[in-house]
Amino acid sequence: MMIGEGPHGPGVLVIEPMGNAGRFLVEAAGRLGVRLYAATHEDVHDGYPQWLRAALAGVCATDLTDTPRALEDMEAFCRRHAVTGIAPAWELFTPLAALLAERLGLPGNDPRLAHAPRNKILMGEAFAAAGIPAPRWAVAHDAAEARQAAEALGWPLVVKPAEQGGSWGVSVVDGPDGLAEAVAAARRFTHAGPHGLELDTRVLLQEYIPGREYSCDTVVVGGVAHPLPVVGKDTTEGRYRIETGHTCPSGLPAPLVREVQDIAARAALAVGVRDGIAHTEVKIPPGTGSPYVIETGARLPGDNLCEVVEAATGVNEAVAQLQAVLGLAPDTAPTRTDAASIRFLLPEHGGVLRRVEIPDLPGTHSELHLRPGDTVPEPSDSACRIGHVVARAETADRARALAGRAAARSLVEVG
Ligand SMILES: Nc1ncnc2c1ncn2[C@@H]1O[C@H](COP(=O)(O)OP(=O)(O)OP(=O)(O)O)[C@@H](O)[C@H]1O
Ligand SMILES: [Mg+2]
Structure with a gap:
């Protein structure tokens, strides 16, 4: 759906598009005819890739760590550029987005709960108040x-x-x-x-909640939750849990999919998401069928999940987020029943990346996060990922197996 065109389309301010969500928001804005603006610091803007700079209709340069100043600067910028939607993209700035939307009288999340999707202690309190099953x-x-x-x-x-x-x-x-x-x-x-x-x-x-892990995003407009597809998640075992891959559809039976979607929606509403998107992670203890919410963020997912979900279902989460922050009905109906899986290449230990090769298997494409010569951090969090493979297939099992095959045949040398 086109809702505007070029300079005449509605304007949306993205609070820090640098990050995984940025590319999907840029693409979604192009599809919808939305003017996209960024709020960032000028030093951070200096590091933006060319494609991001080129896609922006303007930049509000401010200090996002100084809340009163940032709100003042962003409010003036939005009024000057007739911005009518505020889209947080970076989890730590989701409170700013809620506070700014309130100041401007625009659709946005509950300012009284502004910090709950950022701070896991406030999140725990919000979940407890709403009776959300959580650790x-x-x-x-x-x-x-x-x-x-x-x-x-x-x-x-x-x-x-x-x-x-x-x-x-x-x-x-x-x-x-x-x-x-x-x-x-x-x-x-x-x-x-x-x-x-x-x-x-x-x-x-x-x-500690045992069992398999899933994520489910929710787009909310006017306080009404619209569930998005459920995605299965793979992580490392042991002390450090790094996400190693995601697969959509999740492989869960339909009633459990609905249960996960329902709990994700309740979690999103519990942390004050009213007009926007939320990314919720759950675990299901074996043999229970009862999901526990690990966390909810008031933002698009990272890890190229937007790509995985769209490849599998046709649902474009970034489009849905832009629609939601503009107060429009979101497009959430799946238009295909395919499958997609992303697998990350993790090193066995930290060091310097000497060599990396990912085979070009039919049905897959890959991307490197690090280049030969780069430092590879110890595998204790997601910063150590060397690259990823995305596989598309007719079923989730096949897509996951294909991505796994490409990863297994990849060559990674860390010295
Ligand atoms: N209470 C828990 N029980 C079991 N596993 C957990 C629990 N909390 C976290 N984990 C595991 O650790 C991972 C990271 O935790 P969490 O999601 O809270 O941190 P995060 O830094 O916000 O993660 P990310 O941004 O990667 O989603 C989870 O995806 C899950 O695998
Ligand atoms: Mg998490």
Whole structure:
């Protein structure tokens, strides 16, 4: 659906399009005829790739770490450019988007819950208030407090930063011996790059939920939730849980798909999503059929999930988000019943990338995240990913197997 054209289409301000969602928002804006603007810092803008610069109708240069100033600058910018939609793209700036939309009287998320989709402690409170099934949790400022909290939660448990993403600082801990190290790992993030945003350094301890993991996005317009397709997720096992791949459709039976979609929608509403999109992750303990919500972000998913979902179902989540922030009915009906799977190439250890080759198998395409000569971080979070393969096929099993085959035949040398 075209809702505008070139300079005459509606204007949407994206709060930090640098990141995985940016490319999908740019493409969606092109399809819809939306003028896309970015709010960012000028130093961060200097690092934008050419395709992103070229796609933007304008840039609001401000300091996104200074909330009053950023709100003032963005409000003036939106009025000057007749912007009528605010789209958060970066999880840490979702509160700014809610506050800005309120100031401008535009569709947006509940400003009273603005921080709940960013801060996992406030998220835990919002889930508890709404009766969302989620892991039991406790907050700790240091290892001593964590030891006390662990007694109540039991082992294994999950230690994570209150505010972070990409599995950074997340550890699954089996017993007291590993706890102090896990708390230190979670507390090491005091600021988030590239803006230097100050983070809540409190640590969250959560009951460990066993079972398979899924994600489900929800587009919400005027407080009405529209569920999007469910995606199956693969992760590493052990102390560090890094997402190794995603497959759509999820392979879950239809009633459980509806259950996941329902819980994801409730979680999105619980953290105040009213006009926008939410990305929710759940785990289903074996043999239960009862999903637990791990987290919800008020943003598009990362990990090229927009591509995977569209390839499998025809649903374009970035289009749906732009429609939602403009207060329009979102296009959420699937138009195909194919399957797609993404698999990430992970190193066995950190070092320097010497060589990488991903075979060009029919039905797949690949992308490198790192180049030979780049430093490869230790495989403790998603920053270590070397590249990915996307496979399309008629069924989820085939797509997943094909992506797995391409990854297995890839050559990665880290010295
Ligand atoms: N309570 C839990 N029980 C079981 N596994 C968990 C729990 N919390 C987190 N995990 C595992 O750790 C992963 C990362 O945790 P979480 O999603 O909370 O962190 P994140 O940094 O926001 O992740 P990302 O941005 O990659 O989605 C999850 O995808 C899941 O595999
Ligand atoms: Mg997560």
